[in-house]
Amino acid sequence: MNSFEYAKPESLKDVFNFLNDPGTMVKGSGIDLLDMMKEGLIQPKRLVHLRSLKDLHFLNENSAGVTIGPNVTLDELSSHEKLKGRYQALAQAADAAATPQIRNAATLGGNLCQRPRCWYFRSHDFDCKRKGGKACFALDGENQYHAIFGNNGGCVIVHPSATATALMALGAKLKITSPKGEREISIDDFFVLPVKDIFRENILEANEIITAVTIPPAPGGYISYYYKQKEKQAFDWPVAEVAVGMQMNGKTCADARIVLGAAAPIPWRVPKAEAVLKNQTITRELARKAAEAAMTGATPLSENAYKIPVFKAVITRTICLAAGINPFE
Ligand SMILES: Cc1cc2nc3c(=O)[nH]c(=O)nc-3n(C[C@H](O)[C@H](O)[C@H](O)COP(=O)(O)OP(=O)(O)OC[C@H]3O[C@@H](n4cnc5c(N)ncnc54)[C@H](O)[C@@H]3O)c2cc1C
Ligand code: SF4
Known part of the structure; x- marks a missing residue:
C-alpha cells in the first residue's frame, strides 16, 4: 500500500x-x-x-420528498423512521448489505460509488480489460456470480450496490456537485454500461461528488419492497436481489418500477415485467408472469444460467411481498 x-x-x-x-x-x-x-x-x-463534513449528514422529508446526505450510514438508513412504509425498499436494502460492523461505518455515497467485486478485477494478478488489459478473464473463466444482462460490452461485472438497486426502484435523483456548481440527475442516468465506457461505473468526473440523494414524494397508495437472495444465511453478497416500487390504486397497480441487482453491470430495470403489472390486480400468478417477462433476453454465461430461475423466484416473491401477498403458499 x-x-x-x-x-x-x-x-x-x-x-x-x-x-x-x-x-x-x-x-x-x-x-x-x-x-x-x-x-x-x-x-x-x-x-x-x-465524513468530517457534518453538512453532508442529514435525512429529512419535505415537499420535494426524502432527501439524504451521502454521509448517512447504511445502519442509519436501515432503521430510519422516514424510511418505513412507502420507502422501505431502501431501508431493507441497507439492512441486508454486508455485516453490522460494515453497515455501522459504510456511507450511502460510498455504497453507490463502490467499485466492482469481480474477483479478477480485485486481484492485482489479473490485468483485465477494466484495468486496461486485453482480456476479460471472467468471460471464459469463473463467472458464476457475473452478469446475465448487459454483458456484451467486454466486461461482465454485476453492479455491487444494494442501495442503488432500491433507489432506482424508488425513482431517486442524485445531486452532483463540482467547483462549477450543482446538477441533479435521475439515478437512471448515473450508471454506465461497459459497452459505453469499460473504465468507469458511473458518470462522475474526477472533481464531482454526490452531495444529496432525493426520493421523490410518493402519493398515497405507493408501496415498495427489496428482497435479497444469498447463497448462505450469514452475511453474503447477493446472487440475486430485486427492488420494486409500485403505485397502487386499491389492489390495482397503476405503475411499477422493477430493478434487478447482481444481474448486470448496472442496476437493471425490466420494463417488460413492469408492463405486465401495469393496470392489473396484483396476484401471485401475475407476479409469476412478470418474473417470466423479466428474464426475456437474458444472456447467461457458461456458469451462471442458474440465476434465471433464481431471479424468477426472487422477482415473484418481491412483488408479492410488496403487495402483502404470501408468495410461499
Ligand atoms: C464483506 C463485505 C460484504 C459486503 N456486502 C455488501 C452487500 O451485500 N451489498 C452492498 O451493497 N455492499 C456490500 N459491501 C460493500 C460495502 O457496503 C461498501 O464497501 C461500502 O458501502 C462503501 O462505503 P464507504 O463509505 O466505506 O465508501 P468508501 O470506501 O470510502 O468509498 C467508496 C468509493 O466511493 C467514492 N465516494 C465515497 N463517497 C462519495 C461521494 N459522496 N461522492 C462521490 N464519490 C464518493 C470513493 O471515492 C470511493 O471510490 C460489502 C463489503 C464487504 C467488505
Ligand atoms: S468482468 Fe470486467 S472486471 Fe471482471 S475480469 Fe472481466 S473485464 Fe475484468
Whole structure:
C-alpha cells in the first residue's frame, strides 16, 4: 500500500480545493477504497475524508420528498423512521448489505460509488480489460456470480450496490456537485454500461461528488419492497436481489418500477415485467408472469444460467411481498 496524505476538509470548498490536485480521491468510510489500495489497485496521493463534513449528514422529508446526505450510514438508513412504509425498499436494502460492523461505518455515497467485486478485477494478478488489459478473464473463466444482462460490452461485472438497486426502484435523483456548481440527475442516468465506457461505473468526473440523494414524494397508495437472495444465511453478497416500487390504486397497480441487482453491470430495470403489472390486480400468478417477462433476453454465461430461475423466484416473491401477498403458499 502506498503512503498517502489524509485531508480533513471543513467545507465543500476545501474538498474541491483538495480535488484540484491530481491523485486525490474522496473517501467515505474507506471500506471499499482501502481494500482497493491494499490490493495495490489504486495509489491515491491524498484521501479527502468526506465524513468530517457534518453538512453532508442529514435525512429529512419535505415537499420535494426524502432527501439524504451521502454521509448517512447504511445502519442509519436501515432503521430510519422516514424510511418505513412507502420507502422501505431502501431501508431493507441497507439492512441486508454486508455485516453490522460494515453497515455501522459504510456511507450511502460510498455504497453507490463502490467499485466492482469481480474477483479478477480485485486481484492485482489479473490485468483485465477494466484495468486496461486485453482480456476479460471472467468471460471464459469463473463467472458464476457475473452478469446475465448487459454483458456484451467486454466486461461482465454485476453492479455491487444494494442501495442503488432500491433507489432506482424508488425513482431517486442524485445531486452532483463540482467547483462549477450543482446538477441533479435521475439515478437512471448515473450508471454506465461497459459497452459505453469499460473504465468507469458511473458518470462522475474526477472533481464531482454526490452531495444529496432525493426520493421523490410518493402519493398515497405507493408501496415498495427489496428482497435479497444469498447463497448462505450469514452475511453474503447477493446472487440475486430485486427492488420494486409500485403505485397502487386499491389492489390495482397503476405503475411499477422493477430493478434487478447482481444481474448486470448496472442496476437493471425490466420494463417488460413492469408492463405486465401495469393496470392489473396484483396476484401471485401475475407476479409469476412478470418474473417470466423479466428474464426475456437474458444472456447467461457458461456458469451462471442458474440465476434465471433464481431471479424468477426472487422477482415473484418481491412483488408479492410488496403487495402483502404470501408468495410461499
Ligand atoms: C464483506 C463485505 C460484504 C459486503 N456486502 C455488501 C452487500 O451485500 N451489498 C452492498 O451493497 N455492499 C456490500 N459491501 C460493500 C460495502 O457496503 C461498501 O464497501 C461500502 O458501502 C462503501 O462505503 P464507504 O463509505 O466505506 O465508501 P468508501 O470506501 O470510502 O468509498 C467508496 C468509493 O466511493 C467514492 N465516494 C465515497 N463517497 C462519495 C461521494 N459522496 N461522492 C462521490 N464519490 C464518493 C470513493 O471515492 C470511493 O471510490 C460489502 C463489503 C464487504 C467488505
Ligand atoms: S468482468 Fe470486467 S472486471 Fe471482471 S475480469 Fe472481466 S473485464 Fe475484468
